[in-house]
Amino acid sequence: MLWTSDKTLDVALYAIVSYIVGHLLNCLGLPSFWMVFTVAWILSTGTCLYLASLEISPDKKAVIVTGCDSGFGHDIALQLDKLGFRVFAGCLLADAGGQGAKDLREKGSERLKVLQMDVTSTDQLEEALKDVEKLLPDDEVLWGIVNNAGIAFVGAVEWVSLEKYKRTAEVNYFGLVAATKTFLPLIRRSKGRVVNIASVLGGMGLAWFGSYGGTKHAVEGFSDCLRLEMRKFGVKVSQIEPSSYLTATQLLTKERITGQADECWEGLSEEIRSAYGEEAFRKAYEGYMNHGQDNIQPVVDSAIEALTQKYPRARYCPSSWSYRWMLLVARHLPEWVYDNIF
Incomplete structure (x- = not known):
């Protein structure tokens, strides 16, 4: 089973839910908070990860x-x-x-x-x-x-x-x-x-x-x-x-972004060019070069x-x-x- 950020969030979510359940039951005078929290978190997280680990065969x-x-x-x-x-x-x-x-x-x-x-x-x-x-x-x-x-x-x-x-x-x-x-x-x-x-x-x-x-x-x-x-x-x-x-x-790519910028600028009306300004226009495109x-x-x-x-x-x-x-x-x-x- 691959460990992904989705699974990290699952573990965190079940911890929060278990925390809330533990407090609610504790307020009702039922078992201690830490016991409920621990059991609920282990069971919910364990079930989630077990189901995520079940896979189908690629055969045929x-x-x-x-x-x-x-x-x-x-x-x-x-x-x-x-x-x-x-x-x-x-x-x-x-x-x-x-x-x-x-x-x-x-x-x-x-x-x-x-x-x-x-x-x-x-x-x-x-x-x-x-x-x-x-x-x-x-x-x-x-x-x-x-x-x-x-x-x-x-x-x-x-x-x-x-x-x-x-x-x-x-x-x-x-x-x-x-x-x-x-x-x-x-x-x-x-x-x-x-x-x-x-x-x-x-x-x-x-x-x-x-x-x-x-x-x-x-x-x-x-x-x-x-x-x-x-x-x-x-x-x-x-x-x-x-x-x-x-x-x-x-x-x-950098080349594609530059090409898109040149093509867009050539197609703009004078009113739009004036409203945004060429310097701001170019900077907007440069910000996405080598991005991500x-x-x-x-x-x-x-x-x-x-x-x-x-x-x-x-x-x-x-x-x-x-x-x-x-x-x-x-x-x-x-x-x-x-x-x-x-």
């Missing part, structure tokens, strides 16, 4: 991962392959000789198959479905899909063009929905898993990320609805909420757990503690508190 199971050219998807595909899953790694540039697809073919076992997959293309998704049905042995099932494909544009609402908003939604949301709908019948038959890569920005706002955060809010809503619909079929739906791994995943955590393993581990735990979480949050604190405030306290602190 296949998983589709989208967005495997780089970043999360690339590493998730390789890790699943090492665990013994049959992996179908969808790459945007598989047919174009992309380096990510080449690396997967070289590093993966014979069970790992690279598929050409642009999640915004209905034709490519249908062709990928045919490939999966053809390559999947009769005695194996399609166990799950990891919807990872995504893009990001940085900039204030007034800076990012409407075309960029539409393109981001086309990949991050509509592409995710399309991929899910394409493979869901096979997953439903196996009572498998749907794992969606969302973001902490699906639960809170952050300046300069309106186009990206909007799509992640949509992913969160879609995942919650799908989770409820799939309960009667035995399909588990989980979402991963990473914090900032922008440079580590190559989602926003370097080690993406916590995100990979969360996706693996969502596919292999017998009782997976609805949400995994492989985020830094600072982002967890922001998310907690955003979700549970009045908006003015979040706005004034962050």
Whole structure:
């Protein structure tokens, strides 16, 4: 069993609950506080960790991962392959000789198959479905899909063009929905898993990320609805909420951020340029260069757990503690508190 920050919070939560129960019973004149607290904490934490340790076997199971050219998807595909899953790694540039697809073919076992997959293309998704049905042995099932494909544009609402908003939604949301709908019948038959890569920005706002955060809010809503619909079929739906791994995943490299800044500035009206000022505009973009955590393993581990735990979480949050604190405030306290602190 992997130890994650989610489990650390579980232990802390059960400690708080046990503390409250101990005090309430003590006030009623029942057993001593420390005895109740200790027993309740050990039992609740032990049960939680035991259930988290129960896993399914990867034998005879296949998983589709989208967005495997780089970043999360690339590493998730390789890790699943090492665990013994049959992996179908969808790459945007598989047919174009992309380096990510080449690396997967070289590093993966014979069970790992690279598929050409642009999640915004209905034709490519249908062709990928045919490939999966053809390559999947009769005695194996399609166990799950990891919807990872995504893009990001940085900039204030007034800076990012409407075309960029539409393109981001086309990949991050509509592409995710399309991929899910394409493979869901096979997953439903196996009572498998749907794992969606969302973001902490699906639960809170952050300046300069309106186009990206909007799509992640949509992913969160879609995942919650799908989770409820799939309960009667035995399909588990989980979402991963990473914090900032922008440079580590190559989602926003220094070159890409610079290019986005130049493109946005050229497209702004004189009124907007004057309102914000070029110096503030450039500094906003420079602030996200080399931004975020370097080690993406916590995100990979969360996706693996969502596919292999017998009782997976609805949400995994492989985020830094600072982002967890922001998310907690955003979700549970009045908006003015979040706005004034962050």
